[in-house]
Amino acid sequence: MTTATALPEPETVAARAGHILEDWRADAEMKTVLDGCAKYSSDWDDFYGGPLISTYSVARDARHLLGDALKVMALKSAVYELTGDELLAELPVPVPVDVTCHALCAQFTALSRIQQRTGHLFVHSTVNEHVNDTAWDTGDYTHRAYEAAFGPVDDRYWIPAQEAERRRRVLDGKYASIGITDRGMTSAIGYAATA
Numbered sequence: 001m002t003t004a005t006a007l008p009e010p011e012t013v014a015a016r017a018g019h020i021l022e023d024w025r026a027d028a029e030m031k032t033v034l035d036g037c038a039k040y041s042s043d044w045d046d047f048y049g050g051p052l053i054s055t056y057s058v059a060r061d062a063r064h065l066l067g068d069a070l071k072v073m074a075l076k077s078a079v080y081e082l083t084g085d086e087l088l089a090e091l092p093v094p095v096p097v098d099v100t101c102h103a104l105c106a107q108f109t110a111l112s113r114i115q116q117r118t119g120h121l122f123v124h125s126t127v128n129e130h131v132n133d134t135a136w137d138t139g140d141y142t143h144r145a146y147e148a149a150f151g152p153v154d155d156r157y158w159i160p161a162q163e164a165e166r167r168r169r170v171l172d173g174k175y176a177s178i179g180i181t182d183r184g185m186t187s188a189i190g191y192a193a194t195a
Contacts, residue, residue, distance in 0.1 A: 007141055008082045014148030016078035021071060021149075023118040033110045034070070037103055038062040047175065047184040049099030052159055052167045061157075062100075068157055069100040071150050073122055075142065080123040090128035091145075092136040094158045098129075135161035 007013070024030050050056045050065075072093050080089035093101065105111065105124050115121055136142055138160045146153055159167070168183070175181065179188035 007079060007088055010141060010145035011148050013075060013078045013082065013145045014150075016082060017071070017074040017145065017149045020077050020081075020118075020120045021074040023120055024070065024074065024114060027114045027117055029110055029114055033104070033107045033114070034063075034066050036110075037066055037107060046099050047180070048168055048171060049096050051171060052164055053096050053156060061096075064154065065096060065100040065157060066104060068097045068154070069104045071146065072097055072101060072142070073104065073124065074120075075145050075149065076123040077120050080121060086123060086125060087128050089123045090125050091142040092134045092140060093142060094136045094160075095164050096157050096159065098136075102126075135164065137161045 050058060050061065053061060072091070076089045076091055079091065080086060083089070101124055105122065111122050136158070138158075143153065143158075172181075172183070175184065180186070181188070
């Protein structure tokens with residue numbers, strides 16, 4: 001659904017997002033979802049999101065990343081509620097936080113129940129990420145709205161676009177040395193048959 005042509009003021013989105021986040025956190029099942037995501041870390045197989053964080057450890061970083069992912073989802077939902085425009089609502093997000101949004105959205109059944117009870121949709125569209133083709137950067141709309149709603153971003157996780165790309169190139173070199181190329185989309189690793 002597309003109805004709007006411009007984003008609302010970041011402060012307007014921030015106020016709405018704060019309310020949405022409160023509603024989601026007040027739902028009895030949300031704690032279970034977040035705790036489950038944090039503990040189910042063996043499925044956080046990600047080679048170009050979390051590893052962009054210096055000395056990354058899913059065990060150490062999961063809780064913070066999940067908190068930021070939920071806040072970002074509240075911002076996206078606020079934009080959607082204010083505009084009715086799913087494309088506008090797909091805000092640019094730093095890569096590690098975006099990857100965590102994907103992990104959070106994997107809790108589909110529980111999130112569906114939370115959406116139904118709170119009346120706030122979880123708005124996330126990978127297709128629209130590619131349509132918008134923008135990367136998060138310091139001072140952009142998402143950054144201003146996030147800080148208006150929730151306070152300063154943590155620079156450990158909110159890696160600007162240019163630095164994220166630099167780190168991805170470092171990873172490209174390391175992964176290529178073991179046969180993983182095309183940003184993890186191609187593998188030249190041959191597995192010997194078991195005896």
